[in-house]
Amino acid sequence: MHPLSILSRASAHEVISLADDILAQFEEIQVLQNRTGIVMLPYRDSARGVTFHLGEVLMAEAHIRSRLPSGREVEGYGACLGRDLQHALAMAVLDAALRGGVEAERIEAFVASQAAALAAHDSALLTKVEATRVTMETF
Amino acid sequence: MYVAARGGESAIRNAERLYRDLVGAFDAETVHTIERAMPYLVDRVMGEGSLYAPELAALALAQSGGDLYEAVLMLRAFRSTQPRLAYARPVDASSMLVVRRISAAFKDIPGGQVLGPTLDYSHRLLQLEVLDRDAKAQDEEERSQAGEQEEDGEEAGMAGERSGVSNCNYPLVADWQRDAGLLPLLAVHPCPDASEIPDVTREPLLFPAPRAMRLQSLSRADTGGVLALGYANMRGYGAVHPTVNEVRLGYAEIEIAHPITNELFSIGRIRVTHAEVVTALKSASVGNGAQPDGDTKLHLELGFCATVGWNEVKTIAGAMLDLAMDLPDPHPSHTEEYVLYHTDPVESSGFCIHYKLPHYVTFGSELDVVRSVGEAKRVAGLGDYYGDGDHLVSGMPGTYSERPGAPLVPEGTAEQV
Numbered sequence: 309m310h311p312l313s314i315l316s317r318a319s320a321h322e323v324i325s326l327a328d329d330i331l332a333q334f335e336e337i338q339v340l341q342n343r344t345g346i347v348m349l350p351y352r353d354s355a356r357g358v359t360f361h362l363g364e365v366l367m368a369e370a371h372i373r374s375r376l377p378s379g380r381e382v383e384g385y386g387a388c389l390g391r392d393l394q395h396a397l398a399m400a401v402l403d404a405a406l407r408g409g410v411e412a413e414r415i416e417a418f419v420a421s422q423a424a425a426l427a428a429h430d431s432a433l434l435t436k437v438e439a440t441r442v443t444m445e446t447f
Numbered sequence: 448m449y450v451a452a453r454g455g456e457s458a459i460r461n462a463e464r465l466y467r468d469l470v471g472a473f474d475a476e477t478v479h480t481i482e483r484a485m486p487y488l489v490d491r492v493m494g495e496g497s498l499y500a501p502e503l504a505a506l507a508l509a510q511s512g513g514d515l516y517e518a519v520l521m522l523r524a525f526r527s528t529q530p531r532l533a534y535a536r537p538v539d540a541s542s543m544l545v546v547r548r549i550s551a552a553f554k555d556i557p558g559g560q561v562l563g564p565t566l567d568y569s570h571r572l573l574q575l576e577v578l579d580r581d582a583k584a585q586d587e588e589e590r591s592q593a594g595e596q597e598e599d600g601e602e603a604g605m606a607g608e609r610s611g612v613s614n615c616n617y618p619l620v621a622d623w624q625r626d627a628g629l630l631p632l633l634a635v636h637p638c639p640d641a642s643e644i645p646d647v648t649r650e651p652l653l654f655p656a657p658r659a660m661r662l663q664s665l666s667r668a669d670t671g672g673v674l675a676l677g678y679a680n681m682r683g684y685g686a687v688h689p690t691v692n693e694v695r696l697g698y699a700e701i702e703i704a705h706p707i708t709n710e711l712f713s714i715g716r717i718r719v720t721h722a723e724v725v726t727a728l729k730s731a732s733v734g735n736g737a738q739p740d741g742d743t744k745l746h747l748e749l750g751f752c753a754t755v756g757w758n759e760v761k762t763i764a765g766a767m768l769d770l771a772m773d774l775p776d777p778h779p780s781h782t783e784e785y786v787l788y789h790t791d792p793v794e795s796s797g798f799c800i801h802y803k804l805p806h807y808v809t810f811g812s813e814l815d816v817v818r819s820v821g822e823a824k825r826v827a828g829l830g831d832y833y834g835d836g837d838h839l840v841s842g843m844p845g846t847y848s849e850r851p852g853a854p855l856v857p858e859g860t861a862e863q864v
Binding site: 363391 | 717
């Protein structure tokens with residue numbers, strides 16, 4: 309799974325905290341974009357197979373360009389549901405860091421731990437859903 | 448001609464102040480309480496507002512004092528200020544994380560049926576004890592509930608282990624019916640570039656509408672409006688009696704392309720409702736020569752509706768209307784134009800409440816016409832405003848008076864009216 313797919317659903321507070329720690333590793337950061345906007349969601353109609361627009365979703369995005377100590381430039385992008393610009397910006401910092409090999413192991417470990425927490429949450433939810441399964445009988 | 452009003456600005460300011468005094472102030476905590484405690488109300492606003500933004504929908508509800516139409520209007524107004532940054536990857540219901548899935552047509556469907564989070568099968572009795580219990584009793588009850596939840600959780604865990612919950616798979620009932628030959632195979636619709644899908648937010652709705660526009664309009668339609676027309680169809684003004692083929696509630700991933708690498712990633716999940724209804728319809732039978740042989744046969748037809756947020760009643764009624772709109776000779780209230788034009792919450796509520804605005808000049812003109820016709824009739828000895836002379840009711844409200852500029856409002860008492 310793409311690391312951003314985990315970071316977008318992870319605790320914003322923890323993502324921002326990690327990005328703050330890693331920020332010092334960059335020489336400079338240029339914020340190319342940090343804004344809210346909407347993303348249109350196409351959906352497939354199961355009756356006729358037509359794809360249509362179900363509705364729009366509010367998102368926050370950030371696009372940064374940063375310079376590594378080696379002088380190499382690297383870009384990063386982040387986006388999440390809602391309007392938390394800081395969360396999106398932190399995601400972009402971590403994306404740039406992963407792309408530039410800055411603290412990659414630390415970030416990957418963080419992503420793995422968040423992925424495990426999200427999977428556990430899903431599993432707990434699905435277990436509760438499973439408990440509502442019904443079996444129909446005809447008398 | 449314009450009618451000027453003086454002191455309006457101050458009166459409006461005071462009216463808003465009075466509104467807030469009576470409805471109460473709100474803050475971020477109020478908004479987050481609404482978001483947490485009333486997800487179905489928030490979902491309704493998001494569905495009709497056509498924007499998935501739970502925090503903002505809750506804010507709109509708090510700001511409008513719970514007036515749904517105002518809240519929907521505010522959400523749509525906000526949406527119009529935002530740039531469209533991307534198109535997400537199209538969602539297929541079979542890929543959703545499903546939490547509720549039922550069918551009234553078949554008891555045994557692939558993947559089975561799960562009731563999920565619902566109060567459908569509970570007693571609709573007000574829990575008055577919530578209002579009456581004291582703090583001590585409340586503590587005891589919470590402890591007891593926590594114990595029960597723990598036991599239920601253990602049972603649920605065992606059920607999950609038995610059925611391999613991590614591999615939940617709920618194929619679409621319609622696809623299963625197609626495999627079984629109960630429904631015709633789907634025509635191949637190449638998935639278009641998302642920016643080329645017809646979009647009611649950018650193009651006018653013309654009839655017959657492209658199916659993509661019909662379904663988008665139903666998705667953002669007013670729940671009450673869709674229900675009213677759908678209910679009329681169910682009660683007998685429609686020619687079909689559909690069965691719920693499938694209702695599913697779940698979470699859909701919103702996947703967009705990374706602008707640097709073009710890889711897809713998820714920006715999060717949203718709640719989605721998906722509903723299908725099915726009915727048997729007559730169609731012309733085709734003979735060996737692929738020509739109609741004059742006979743008729745029955746075939747199954749699906750109606751479909753989906754929306755952002757969890758809203759079962761709207762999607763079931765919407766799916767029934769989808770079916771009704773395709774019939775050769777629908778009831779006038781179930782034609783595509785009638786349904787789609789009259790169920791937009793912002794259009795319909797906006798048109799209705801615009802009548803509250805001053806119409807003094809419009810109505811004054813109407814009054815002039817009524818008076819001049821009345822005068823002409825009186826002079827010709829043909830009667831009055833409301834009568835043709837033979838059926839003139841004495842003392843009727845608004846009866847013509849010789850006095851110039853006589854008010855239409857009756858001068859008599861209520862008893863005389």
